Amino acid sequence: MSAPPATDPAVREQPAAPAVRERRPRSRFLWPALALPGAIWLALLFVAPLYVVLAIVFGGVDPIFRTPVPVWNPVDWNTAQFSDVFRHIVGDDGYFGPALLRTAVYVLSASALCLLIAYPVAYYVARYGGRWRKLVLALLIAPFWISYMMRMLAWVNLLQNDGLVNRSLRLGGLGPLAVDWLDGRGFVVILGLVYGYVPYMILPLYVGLDRLPANVLEAARDLGAGRVATFRRVTLRLSMPAVIAALLLTCLPMLGDYFTSDLLSGSPRTAMVGNLINTTVLTPGQTGQAGAFVLLVLVVALVPMLLYVRSARSEGLSS
Amino acid sequence: MSAGPRGAVVRGLAGGPPEEAGPLPDELPEHRRRSIPRRTFLSRMALLAVGGPATLEALAACAKSPETAGGSGGSATPGTLKIASPSSPVTWPIDKSALIADGLTPEKGATLQLYNYADYIGPKVVKAFEKKYAAHDVKVQVSTFNDTDEALTKIRAGKSGYDIYFPSYDQIAKMVSGKLIRPLNQSYVPNIANVWPEFTDPWYDGEWRYSVPYSVYTTGIGWRADRITDDLGAGANPYDVFWDPAYSRKLALIDDWHTAMAMVALRAGVTDINSTKPKDLEVIRDQMLDMQQKTQPKVTITMYNDLPGGQLDLAQMWSGDVVNSQYYLPKGVGPEVLAYWYPQDGPGMVDNDLMVVLAQGKNPVLAHLFLDFMLDTKNALDNFGYVGYQPPQTSLDAPSMIADGYVPENLGTAIVKQEWFAEGYRLLELPPETDAAWHQVWQQFKAGA
Numbered sequence: 001m002s003a004p005p006a007t008d009p010a011v012r013e014q015p016a017a018p019a020v021r022e023r024r025p026r027s028r029f030l031w032p033a034l035a036l037p038g039a040i041w042l043a044l045l046f047v048a049p050l051y052v053v054l055a056i057v058f059g060g061v062d063p064i065f066r067t068p069v070p071v072w073n074p075v076d077w078n079t080a081q082f083s084d085v086f087r088h089i090v091g092d093d094g095y096f097g098p099a100l101l102r103t104a105v106y107v108l109s110a111s112a113l114c115l116l117i118a119y120p121v122a123y124y125v126a127r128y129g130g131r132w133r134k135l136v137l138a139l140l141i142a143p144f145w146i147s148y149m150m151r152m153l154a155w156v157n158l159l160q161n162d163g164l165v166n167r168s169l170r171l172g173g174l175g176p177l178a179v180d181w182l183d184g185r186g187f188v189v190i191l192g193l194v195y196g197y198v199p200y201m202i203l204p205l206y207v208g209l210d211r212l213p214a215n216v217l218e219a220a221r222d223l224g225a226g227r228v229a230t231f232r233r234v235t236l237r238l239s240m241p242a243v244i245a246a247l248l249l250t251c252l253p254m255l256g257d258y259f260t261s262d263l264l265s266g267s268p269r270t271a272m273v274g275n276l277i278n279t280t281v282l283t284p285g286q287t288g289q290a291g292a293f294v295l296l297v298l299v300v301a302l303v304p305m306l307l308y309v310r311s312a313r314s315e316g317l318s319s
Numbered sequence: 320m321s322a323g324p325r326g327a328v329v330r331g332l333a334g335g336p337p338e339e340a341g342p343l344p345d346e347l348p349e350h351r352r353r354s355i356p357r358r359t360f361l362s363r364m365a366l367l368a369v370g371g372p373a374t375l376e377a378l379a380a381c382a383k384s385p386e387t388a389g390g391s392g393g394s395a396t397p398g399t400l401k402i403a404s405p406s407s408p409v410t411w412p413i414d415k416s417a418l419i420a421d422g423l424t425p426e427k428g429a430t431l432q433l434y435n436y437a438d439y440i441g442p443k444v445v446k447a448f449e450k451k452y453a454a455h456d457v458k459v460q461v462s463t464f465n466d467t468d469e470a471l472t473k474i475r476a477g478k479s480g481y482d483i484y485f486p487s488y489d490q491i492a493k494m495v496s497g498k499l500i501r502p503l504n505q506s507y508v509p510n511i512a513n514v515w516p517e518f519t520d521p522w523y524d525g526e527w528r529y530s531v532p533y534s535v536y537t538t539g540i541g542w543r544a545d546r547i548t549d550d551l552g553a554g555a556n557p558y559d560v561f562w563d564p565a566y567s568r569k570l571a572l573i574d575d576w577h578t579a580m581a582m583v584a585l586r587a588g589v590t591d592i593n594s595t596k597p598k599d600l601e602v603i604r605d606q607m608l609d610m611q612q613k614t615q616p617k618v619t620i621t622m623y624n625d626l627p628g629g630q631l632d633l634a635q636m637w638s639g640d641v642v643n644s645q646y647y648l649p650k651g652v653g654p655e656v657l658a659y660w661y662p663q664d665g666p667g668m669v670d671n672d673l674m675v676v677l678a679q680g681k682n683p684v685l686a687h688l689f690l691d692f693m694l695d696t697k698n699a700l701d702n703f704g705y706v707g708y709q710p711p712q713t714s715l716d717a718p719s720m721i722a723d724g725y726v727p728e729n730l731g732t733a734i735v736k737q738e739w740f741a742e743g744y745r746l747l748e749l750p751p752e753t754d755a756a757w758h759q760v761w762q763q764f765k766a767g768a
Contacts, residue, residue, distance in 0.1 A: 067472060
């Protein structure tokens with residue numbers, strides 16, 4: 001997935017941007033200053049909350065109300081809640097293990113399905129959308145006009161035993177094909193995730209594919225590559241950064257999703273790590289454990305994030 | 320459809336919006352998301368720090384600022400914790416200065432703020448209260464919470480100015496200790512005479528110094544009589560159905576650790592549903608995992624929608640929710656498809672919710688008047704017609720509830736009888752270590768291991 005684009009001959013020939021580089025010394029303070037709002041935003045909305053989570057994970061519990069008592073000084077941190085969670089992930093008493101494994105399977109399969117659906121759609125719109133491209137894009141964004149929760153609730157209605165989906169399946173003359181969709185099935189949760197997050201996948205892919213330089217594609221064709229070879233050796237490779245960005249944009253929120261499983265299944269047998277967080281954070285005395293899960297998700301999410309940063313950097317160097 | 324007061328039109332569609340301030344489409348999710356249910360309340364224990372004034376002060380400090388109170392988590396030693404239970408009733412001390420004087424006139428131009436579960440009070444009844452005190456230009460505003468733990472956290476923050484709160488009996492100890500609720504001036508609440516007499520001296524709040532009852536309910540089993548033709552209540556141990564693979568995936572437990580685990584305990588013959596014995600908990604845990612293997616139940620609080628809607632054949636249910644289910648049936652399906660079992664002649668799980676006046680409210684006089692208003696028989700009945708949860712009104716009896724259409728005849732088993740409260744099982748607060756151990760089993764179950 002992280003095929004370094006810089007090694008690709010097609011990419012190496014990207015025009016560099018010397019003009020930008022020349023200007024840099026003159027504005028040593030101006031440009032970093034422009035990053036200030038972003039830095040403040042990060043500090044206020046990411047670093048500070050993360051510290052609160054840490055203070056709660058390594059903090060205590062109010063003896064009467066059993067609410068978490070954050071401990072701000074790292075010297076006094078107590079790792080009991082943290083190690084408690086990790087003790088229950090692997091080993092004999094590892095009852096969190098299956099849920100974590102399940103999360104990985106669900107998120108990976110849902111992302112793969114998303115990619116299978118989104119890539120052709122984005123490719124079609126970017127390359128063959130023509131004058132309809134704006135309209136098609138608007139239609140693709142249309143689901144965003146309705147909240148995710150509402151769309152999932154709509155699916156609950158559609159997937160009910162006597163819902164529209166089952167009725168259509170029966171009307172197709174295929175006999176009693178009705179499926180008990182909402183009986184706590186893992187594949188329904190995966191399909192729900194796919195449905196919910198596929199627009200997040202289409203948009204970055206579209207942006208990436210739309211920006212592909214037409215002259216490079218033409219050059220590939222001129223030099224004798226067929227349609228398939230052009231796609232495989234030029235389009236696909238050049239769009240890799242967009243694919244990674246799109247995967248990140250969908251995987252990360254999926255990792256924290258609990259609502260899809262809650263609504264479309266409701267069975268503990270399909271619980272994801274988001275559900276573990278949701279149930280523990282609301283349980284008196286267990287809020288710190290929820291924080292430990294949050295940290296776990298964060299660490300897992302960091303890996304693809306670093307991959308992305310690396311690929312984005314190599315792309316930046318080459319352009 | 321039901322001839323009940325809300326009628327077919329009001330709740331005609333499964334999950335559909337009722338005509339008034341019921342769940343509008345965008346409010347529904349919140350309704351569903353509640354992951355610890357309204358009836359939850361598991362009685363958290365009446366925690367009483369008997370350690371004298373110093374401890375009480377520490378408690379008050381907790382109420383104000385959790386950061387300063389706990390230090391590294393255990394510095395405020397709670398002393399001996401007292402658990403209110405039917406066998407050891409508690410009468411809470413009163414701070415006389417917090418009592419309001421007799422005979423005050425209601426606050427003028429006030430907005431009375433109620434803090435309640437979603438859809439747990441009838442909008443018509445609220446309107447009627449505004450109308451009754453229209454001369455004082457009174458408005459009522461309902462704010463909602465998902466579960467009582469969340470609610471208590473907000474109340475402790477102290478800034479919201481809620482006047483009335485609808486908890487279960489499990490939180491009274493904490494609220495009294497934290498001075499979060501106001502003792503009642505009972506002269507404003509003559510309608511207390513309308514409710515079951517035990518609520519004038521309940522074990523969780525002797526002499527009803529702080530609370531009046533709001534609703535009563537049982538916990539039993541609801542099922543679709545059109546899909547399960549056996550009378551589930553007729554078996555030797557009706558709880559066994561939750562382990563019967565015949566109903567696999569089509570059944571649900573209430574998403575509340577104590578309510579669900581207590582049923583498992585009763586099935587296994589552990590009648591102390593607040594047991595502190597590790598052995599009992601082990602039995603419960605094994606049974607829960609066994610159930611997970613055999614039937615893969617859902618864990619939800621939307622059975623009042625899912626059972627009539629057909630996603631479930633069978634569910635652990637509160638009596639109020641099964642009564643409410645009749646309004647969520649699809650078109651053309653009558654309430655006769657619903658059935659409910661509760662041990663009519665033996666003890667089962669019974670519960671009740673309360674109304675209390677919060678100390679932070681700006682309108683204590685109106686708040687008292689509202690409590691009295693809700694205990695009025697007619698208003699209580701109107702409210703029953705909306706929420707489905709029975710008020711403990713003395714004048715209500717089973718035949719009249721059925722004749723007047725509040726409860727369909729085939730759900731007569733969901734009517735709560737006064738005598739059950741004498742010996743029914745109560746969910747009590749558990750001592751902290753026991754509580755943590757129970758929660759751990761629940762967590763394991765919920766992780767789907």
